[in-house]
Amino acid sequence: MTFYVIGIGNKAPKFTVIQQELIRETKYFSGGKRHLTWVKPFLPKDFKWIPIASPMQSVFDAYEKIEVPVIIFASGNPLFYGFSNTLKNKYPKAIIYTAPYFSSIQLLTNKTNTNSNELVTVSVHGRPWKALDSALIKQLPLIGVLTDGLKNPKTIAERLLRYGCDNYKITIGEDLEGKNELIQTISLKEAVTKKYHTLNCILLHKVTDSKQQFGIKDTDFIGLEGRPNMITKMPIRLTTLHLLDVLQIKTLWDIGFCTGSISIEAKLKNPDLEIIAFEKREVCETILLKNQQQFGVPGIEMVIGDFFEQDIIKYTKPEAVFIGGHGGRLKELLQLLDNQIALGTRIVINAVQEKSKTVFIESCKNMGWSITQDLNISLDLHNPIRLLKAVKN
Incomplete structure (x- = not known):
């Protein structure tokens, strides 16, 4: 099995000459509904599209019936909590070529001119709170968080306040590179009062140090x-x-x-x-x-x-x-x-x-x-x- 995974942003992509040639010579493509909107003008007339949607086993069944290479369009960097990793786990013997774009966290740090030397990124997108909780207990200075519909900026801010992690402020990036792009850095208390675009990610900045004890009284x-x-x-x-x-x-x-x-x-x-x-x-x-x-x-x-x-x-x-x-x-x-x-x-x-x-x-x-x-x-x-x-x- 051979896959070409191309990362794209939240806008019409700009493919390289080599990628354009590869797209013209390929018949089978895959990606989300939003990806198809962006890439459809670049696809050949007789293209076949395999939508990436639940249940994922249906997607894998479709891939396994194809004996030629498949081009997959994915958001951001497919090797960063992305689809290339999913493919590697599912098909460890497959040939996978990945062309990454900026991840959403990279876009947000770039757009806010944030020094990301100390950045640690965790994901709560379809995942439990464990990685974020661990980062907060460690009191990491800069935490990037990939969100989802339930674990969004509001509920994340609520969790930090609930567990006494109020020494952080939050930067929220919404619809990055899109028509409704909005970036704001606010307090956790302010964050719990707002509503957000469905496409978002956040940065948590530690403002003050919390008291660390080796053995609590x-x-x-x-x-x-x-x-x-x-x-x-x-x-x-x-x-x-x-x-x-x-x-x-x-x-x-x-x-x-x-x-x-x-x-x-x-x-x-x-x-x-x-x-x-x-x-x-x-x-x-x-x-x-x-x-x-x-x-x-x-x-x-x-x-x-x-x-x-x-x-x-x-x-x-x-x-x-x-x-x-x-x-x-x-x-x-x-x-x-x-x-x-x-x-x-x-x-x-x-x-x-x-x-x-x-x-x-x-x-x-x-x-x-x-x-x-x-x-x-x-x-x-x-x-x-x-x-x-x-x-x-």
Whole structure:
């Protein structure tokens, strides 16, 4: 299979002499509805057009029936979150020639005379928030964002404000190179009040630095009312993150998150970490959200309700599990985990009661898990805490 992918802008294209000759000698073309409008005057009379639209499998089926080269017109740079990458993933053995145009983010930085040396671009176009959340937690100085109909400048600005990332301003480029081109740099609060052209992309500029901490003070967290000690203390928290290997894993389950201190610290240490936090008490949902807002930590997935009643198979399997609460059913919890987690998964518990220590050690022995860490830590006048780490074999 051979594809020629030509990037074009939001206007009538100017093809090179070689591209014009290639177009004249080709029969099969493909692209979006908007692309056909721009390129139709350049196509031969007997051309065949394969529209790129959902479902994509229909598009691929059409390609696979063709034994001659296909020219595909795509927006901007097809190698930048674009169609050339889609083709490479679908047909790794295909011959693909790409002629890029400016990406929309490049156009916006050029038109605003923005120094893009520090630019990092993420896409939320048909994608989850994860990459943008990670960039915000890292407090990157300049973030380009490829948007879509739902994750647009308004909803993006709302997300930044919701999670305390209000130290950014936003540049919005609408219908770039089109008849309705509009570029504006405004505050996030102003951005949530406006409507936007369907074709848009944005730049997020960090205006001020946020406070970065290596270990958050316990008193800085919002906690359960009347229970100020109901939190994993900072020295214990940091040791727990070490035992969980949060810098080396991709997915963490935090069972019984309470204030969310473990989840928040873990996400701050590894912004790319996927965290699924479970908690039975409904009031903790608001507490975790407020703490996320306070420390600028979006992207923690909350599951409220009894862990034993959750369909946990639908969540990404963890590489590490922190047990912050078990409701007196530790043995059952460990057995449930044993049936779901993969070999090599790390399990960490901070046990205060002697019974919890005994049940954890005996259960691990019965299930064939290895106890790899056993630490006793005392803080001030608090009861000693035993940190136990096991690995499923």
